Amino acid sequence: KAGVTQTPRYLIKTRGQQVTLSCSPISGHRSVSWYQQTPGQGLQFLFEYFSETQRNKGNFPGRFSGRQFSNSRSEMNVSTLELGDSALYLCASSLYGTLDNEQFFGPGTRLTVL
Amino acid sequence: TQLLEQSPQFLSIQEGENLTVYCNSSSVFSSLQWYRQEPGEGPVLLVTVVTGGEVKKLKRLTFQFGDARKDSSLHITAAQPGDTGLYLCAGVLKTGTYKYIFGTGTRLKVLA
Numbered sequence: 110k111a112g113v114t115q116t117p118r119y120l121i122k123t124r125g126q127q128v129t130l131s132c133s134p135i136s137g138h139r140s141v142s143w144y145q146q147t148p149g150q151g152l153q154f155l156f157e158y159f160s161e162t163q164r165n166k167g168n169f170p171g172r173f174s175g176r177q178f179s180n181s182r183s184e185m186n187v188s189t190l191e192l193g194d195s196a197l198y199l200c201a202s203s204l205y206g207t208l209d210n211e212q213f214f215g216p217g218t219r220l221t222v223l
Numbered sequence: 224t225q226l227l228e229q230s231p232q233f234l235s236i237q238e239g240e241n242l243t244v245y246c247n248s249s250s251v252f253s254s255l256q257w258y259r260q261e262p263g264e265g266p267v268l269l270v271t272v273v274t275g276g277e278v279k280k281l282k283r284l285t286f287q288f289g290d291a292r293k294d295s296s297l298h299i300t301a302a303q304p305g306d307t308g309l310y311l312c313a314g315v316l317k318t319g320t321y322k323y324i325f326g327t328g329t330r331l332k333v334l335a
Contacts, residue, residue: 113265138283139265140321151311151325151326151327151328152266152311152313152325152328153325154290154322154323154324154325157323164323165320165322165323167322199265199266201265211271212268213268214264214265214266214267215265216263216265217264217265
């Protein structure tokens with residue numbers, strides 16, 4: 110069974126630009142969650158999608174948005190990039206959601222904002 | 224505000240030594256999970272504990288959930304270089320909606 114895949118693996122952008130990251134969950138998994146990982150703040154929850162609907166959201170500004178398609182693939186978009194957005198962005202898939210379900214993480218997309 | 228504090232933050236030990244990592248909170252968690260993350264990869268789930276006082280063993284790793292479900296510990300016996308990595312605890316907070324919170328992390332290095 111293929112694992113969670115994320116593309117691209119590495120990305121370099123400049124301040125003010127926008128970026129779109131992609132996540133393909135494990136086949137059959139309907140929930141995709143996104144996380145931001147930085148040395149200073151650790152792993153922080155961004156949002157969770159289930160069956161194309163955002164089910165839960167962390168404390169991030171509106172510049173961070175996402176969506177999920179009918180095949181459960183998900184995209185995350187960050188607009189008007191800031192230097193502080195440099196981080197490893199991880200997505201995780203699970204059958205029904207983060208609540209009491211095992212999450213499987215992808216390898217992440219490392220975003221560098223210059 | 225960090226709801227899940229892990230200690231120690233860094234740990235460097237010799238192969239064969241024992242160690243314990245702690246995950247503490249002032250909040251009650253409905254469940255708690257431990258992950259290990261290696262460089263260039265996402266976290267991998269090691270265990271989920273649900274019941275207060277629960278103890279789970281995974282080979283040389285022993286996990287315990289506090290009676291009040293506010294804290295947890297991970298004990299590794301006879302550490303090996305392959306145990307090197309970032310250990311993260313994570314919990315589900317149910318307050319109306321639910322939040323999935325990760326701990327601050329413990330970076331372990333086991334020297335051969």
